[in-house]
Amino acid sequence: MLPLFQRLHKKADYIRLHQRGMKSYKDWVSVVWDTNGGGSSRIGVVVPNSTARKATQRNVLKRKIRSAAAGLLKEIPQGIDLIITARAYPKDIKSIAIISQLSQVVRHALMVKKSAVSRINLKKRTIPERYRRH
Numbered sequence: 001m002l003p004l005f006q007r008l009h010k011k012a013d014y015i016r017l018h019q020r021g022m023k024s025y026k027d028w029v030s031v032v033w034d035t036n037g038g039g040s041s042r043i044g045v046v047v048p049n050s051t052a053r054k055a056t057q058r059n060v061l062k063r064k065i066r067s068a069a070a071g072l073l074k075e076i077p078q079g080i081d082l083i084i085t086a087r088a089y090p091k092d093i094k095s096i097a098i099i100s101q102l103s104q105v106v107r108h109a110l111m112v113k114k115s116a117v118s119r120i121n122l123k124k125r126t127i128p129e130r131y132r133r134h
Contacts (some may be wrong), residue, residue, distance in 0.1 A: 002066045006073065008044030008081060017083050024109040031105045032083040041076045043069045046085040061086055068099040072106055082106070
């Protein structure tokens with residue numbers, strides 16, 4: 001289980017991540033992440049109505065994803081916010097499959113983050129100010 005201080009609660013955090021964050025997808029799960037400027041990493045879980053119609057099904061899936069994400073906190077560097085969104089998923093999915101999918105997506109996301117940061121730094125040095133997007 002994720003402790004409360006390691007969960008995303010505010011709507012503003014979700015909006016900020018969806019606008020500024022980087023995205024990674026795999027099978028039935030997508031991850032959006034960005035730095036939060038704080039000390040600890042936080043995780044939010046989203047299960048839309050299109051994925052599971054009944055609230056009980058969504059809540060069960062959220063609990064499974066949160067418990068899997070609690071084990072992944074060791075792999076995530078400090079100061080990162082993640083939103084994990086469950087898209088269409090197999091109905092009989094087991095916790096082990098959730099853990100393996102999440103670990104693959106998070107590892108891919110963190111690798112992409114390192115390369116994207118280096119590309120952004122390179123762009124800042126080479127593109128004149130007037131041609132940059134604001």
